[in-house]
Structure formats: structure tokens, C-alpha cells
Amino acid sequence: MDDDLIVDDDIQRAESLPARTFTDESIAQRERETIFARQWLMLPERTTLERRDDARTLAEQVAARGARTPLSFLDRSLFLQRGWDDDALRLFPNACTHAWYPLVHGPSRGNAIACGQHGRKLDCAGRFLSQPGFKDLPDFPRACDHLRASRALEWRGFLFTSLDTPRVEHGEAFAEIDASLAKMPLEGLRLAPLDHEIRDVAGNWKQHAWNYMDSFHVTYIHRAPGGLADAIDMSSYRTELHRWSALQWAYARDARAGFNPDELPERFRDPAGRRVFALWWFVFPNLALNFYPWGLSVNLYLPVPGKPDTTRFCWFHRVRDAEKYARRDRDWLSAQVDAEDVDAMAQVQRGLRSGVTPRGRFAPEGERGPHWFHHLVSRELRALP
Ligand code: FES
Ligand SMILES: [Fe+2]
Incomplete structure (x- = not known):
């Protein structure tokens, strides 16, 4: 049934993608599960149609250890978090692992995130730290109690993420671009x-x-x-x-x-x-x-x-x-x-x-x-x- 999605690699024979791929929500859904899950995607500098009060770029907002900021990306509610013990950037779903209350409501900074609904605490790498009322529960915490991170990184002041396992490393995808910019002053x-x-x-x-x-x-x-x-x-x-x-x-x-x-x-x-x-x-x-x-x-x-x-x-x-x-x-x-x-x-x-x-x-x-x-x-x- 996917025959009409094939585009011949020989330009002499090839026909374009069919019109339905530009109009069907089922194709759009599939793109989100394939293309937009596995490629390196640039996170927009600002993420909502309204201009934010915070004039800093996204990269500036999460420059400091422990800094975090919420964002909406491809209709997903997420937050970006800079490590506290390491310098890594991580992108997390903005939903508590307990009962899905949003964890981050605005830019903030600190070595732990405390959920506003029932007090669960997570560290900056997304690991469960503590929660009142869970003292005697066996086999706790489990994997599901930790947040699942997507990789994020900075390239020349812009932030990128691969929501799922990336198809290729960012450096490889950007190698030819970097080579063309080798002599161009692009800092600051x-x-x-x-x-x-x-x-x-x-x-x-x-x-x-x-x-x-x-x-x-x-x-x-x-x-x-x-x-x-x-x-x-x-x-x-x-x-x-x-x-x-x-x-x-x-x-x-x-x-x-x-x-x-x-x-x-x-x-x-x-x-x-x-x-x-x-x-x-x-x-x-x-x-x-x-x-x-x-x-x-x-x-x-x-x-x-x-x-x-x-x-x-x-x-x-x-x-x-x-x-x-x-x-x-x-x-x-x-x-x-x-x-x-x-x-x-x-x-x-x-x-x-x-x-x-x-x-x-x-x-x-x-x-x-x-x-x-x-x-x-x-x-x-x-x-x-
Ligand atoms: S939803 Fe976060 S602690 Fe319950
Ligand atoms: Fe044009």
C-alpha cells in the first residue's frame, strides 16, 4: 500500500511524492514517528506565536548549570534542562512520572525539580530522588519513575534535539556545513x-x-x-x-x-x-x-x-x-x-x-x-x- 510513496532514485524516471503526502494527517502522523523522531531538529529560538517577555535566546536560558525552561515543540509539552553534575543538555517531557502534572512552569534553576501536585522530586538528569508517602513500597523506584530524556545539544548558539535515537550523529550531519563556515566569524x-x-x-x-x-x-x-x-x-x-x-x-x-x-x-x-x-x-x-x-x-x-x-x-x-x-x-x-x-x-x-x-x-x-x-x-x- 506504500507503493505510491516510492520516489525513484533515478531522476530520469522519478515522480514526485503523491499529493496525499501533503494533505493527509495519517502521513503527518507517520512523519512524526519517523522523520521527526530520528533526525536532529532545531528548536526554535522562541516557541510560541506570542513574543515572550524573556528576550534571551533558548540557548542563553539554559546556559547555566541547573537551568531549565519549558517549551512547546511539535505540540508536545517539554522542558529543557542543563545538568547540575554535568554540562549535558537534556529534553524531557514536561510531565511528572507520578501522575503527569507539569513539572516546570517557567524558567528556573536549581539542583532538583519538585512536582507541585504531590511533591515528587527529580534531579537535573531526570532521576527520581524522593517523594513523601512512598517509603515502604517494594521495588521502588523503577525505570518508569525516572524521566525519559531526549538528547539535546548546542551548535553555534542554536539548540537541537533528536526526540528518539538519532539516525546519524549531529556532527556527521553538519560536517559539510561546518567546513564551509571554517573561516567565517560567527561567534556572538x-x-x-x-x-x-x-x-x-x-x-x-x-x-x-x-x-x-x-x-x-x-x-x-x-x-x-x-x-x-x-x-x-x-x-x-x-x-x-x-x-x-x-x-x-x-x-x-x-x-x-x-x-x-x-x-x-x-x-x-x-x-x-x-x-x-x-x-x-x-x-x-x-x-x-x-x-x-x-x-x-x-x-x-x-x-x-x-x-x-x-x-x-x-x-x-x-x-x-x-x-x-x-x-x-x-x-x-x-x-x-x-x-x-x-x-x-x-x-x-x-x-x-x-x-x-x-x-x-x-x-x-x-x-x-x-x-x-x-x-x-x-x-x-x-x-x-
Ligand atoms: S504528579 Fe507529580 S507528584 Fe504526583
Ligand atoms: Fe524562492
Whole structure:
């Protein structure tokens, strides 16, 4: 019955994932049990649609030993906890192992967590410590009395988790990205507040990831004059596909919108003197890390449980050059490209509702990125090794 989930690894023969994978809640559920359980997922800097009073990033909130903070992620109520005896970060379900009362109600710090309903105490590694009334119970505590931790870690000021056993180590998934950033000064980037940090937008999360991997649409949706297709030298556009990540990049038409060549590895240097406009990194399944000379723009495409046709679209900016950042809409077309993409996905969503949506074919050169993404989703959804 899964035959229609197969995407051929040969782009010449392949057809896209079927429309139902973009609309069915049963597929979304399966994605949560496979793709979103076993990949490294970035935790959003802020986790609710409302802006929080706490202006610190998530990483800053749990920087100190014993610090903890609650968060909602993929509709799950969780909390992040920094170790007390070790430096490890752990992500726990925000539910007491006794009778499921939430354990953490706001950012706090200490060597133990005390449950507000019947006084159970747990340590910062999630181990049961004590509880009144349980003195003479045999075989106590058992494994079920301790909290079950998911792994969490910090990468360049961002937090990641693998809710279940990860498919691959984080360092391996990020190896090519790290290599491309080896000469770029990225420490201490400032988080700049945006109006649209978190929005619910039309379209399944895969549509947005697919669109991100699609260079074919650039000359149409972001067309010249005045569009991205003008700002970059389209003839230099490259898509580099790795196992879990993919890089797209191009030279800028105007050298002022390009990287200083010393900030990038030698392989990006152009003998003709053109400068790289951006490094657009995609990390499977749902993260885009867009490196510009002004800093980093992050897109996170989060599925919304129960609403497969909606994506919680997170957008965060980290600034390293304030003067260039002030030019982001003029030289890098930041707001324009975002608006064009969000609108295009709303249009595709409308197309999906036509009721007649055959599986598509891929242009062998121009759609290597989309094919790579569909093929990977297909494999991971079917839990192939
Ligand atoms: S629910 Fe936490 S102690 Fe009972
Ligand atoms: Fe686009």
C-alpha cells in the first residue's frame, strides 16, 4: 500500500511524492514517528506565536548549570534542562512520572525539580530522588519513575534535539556545513527581533522545504527586473547535494552584495573576481541556514499536528554586520523573496485543492534539489536503512 510513496532514485524516471503526502494527517502522523523522531531538529529560538517577555535566546536560558525552561515543540509539552553534575543538555517531557502534572512552569534553576501536585522530586538528569508517602513500597523506584530524556545539544548558539535515537550523529550531519563556515566569524551573533518571527502559513512543511531546494522557480517567482534572478548571476548557480544537507550558492551581480572572499573556503573564489551572494544551506528535514555577508537568516518549517496543510514558519535573524544588515532588503531582497515564496506556496496549496493532482516529473538538471528532497523523504518515511 506504500507503493505510491516510492520516489525513484533515478531522476530520469522519478515522480514526485503523491499529493496525499501533503494533505493527509495519517502521513503527518507517520512523519512524526519517523522523520521527526530520528533526525536532529532545531528548536526554535522562541516557541510560541506570542513574543515572550524573556528576550534571551533558548540557548542563553539554559546556559547555566541547573537551568531549565519549558517549551512547546511539535505540540508536545517539554522542558529543557542543563545538568547540575554535568554540562549535558537534556529534553524531557514536561510531565511528572507520578501522575503527569507539569513539572516546570517557567524558567528556573536549581539542583532538583519538585512536582507541585504531590511533591515528587527529580534531579537535573531526570532521576527520581524522593517523594513523601512512598517509603515502604517494594521495588521502588523503577525505570518508569525516572524521566525519559531526549538528547539535546548546542551548535553555534542554536539548540537541537533528536526526540528518539538519532539516525546519524549531529556532527556527521553538519560536517559539510561546518567546513564551509571554517573561516567565517560567527561567534556572538546578535539575535535581531523580526515582525514575523513565527507565522502559520499555507502549505504542508514539505512544500516549503521542496520550494527551498528548487532553483528552477527563481527565474519565474523571483524574476528580473528587480528580483533575486537579477541580484545573482544565475549562470553561476550551484546545487551541491550531500547525504543530509544541501548547499545552493551563486555569485552576486554587484560585488557590494558579496562575501569577502577571505571569509569562505578557497573553492568559492572566482578568478574573475565575482563574490558569493549567499550560502543557502538546507539541513534535512526542515531547516534552512542562509548565510549572508550581514549574518545568518534561519528558516524552520515546522509541521502543525492536526493541520497537515499548514506550516509553522519560523524566521530568525542573527546579525554580525549591522551596517550591511540595514541593507538586507535592498541588496539581498530579504523581505521580497520571503513574501514571494510564501505567496507561491499559498498558490500551490490552492492547486492541491483542485482534486486532480498527478505526481510530477523532475527536470533532470534544474530540479536535482527537489528530487533529492523527495527521495530522502520517501526513504525516511518508509524507514529504509
Ligand atoms: S504528579 Fe507529580 S507528584 Fe504526583
Ligand atoms: Fe524562492
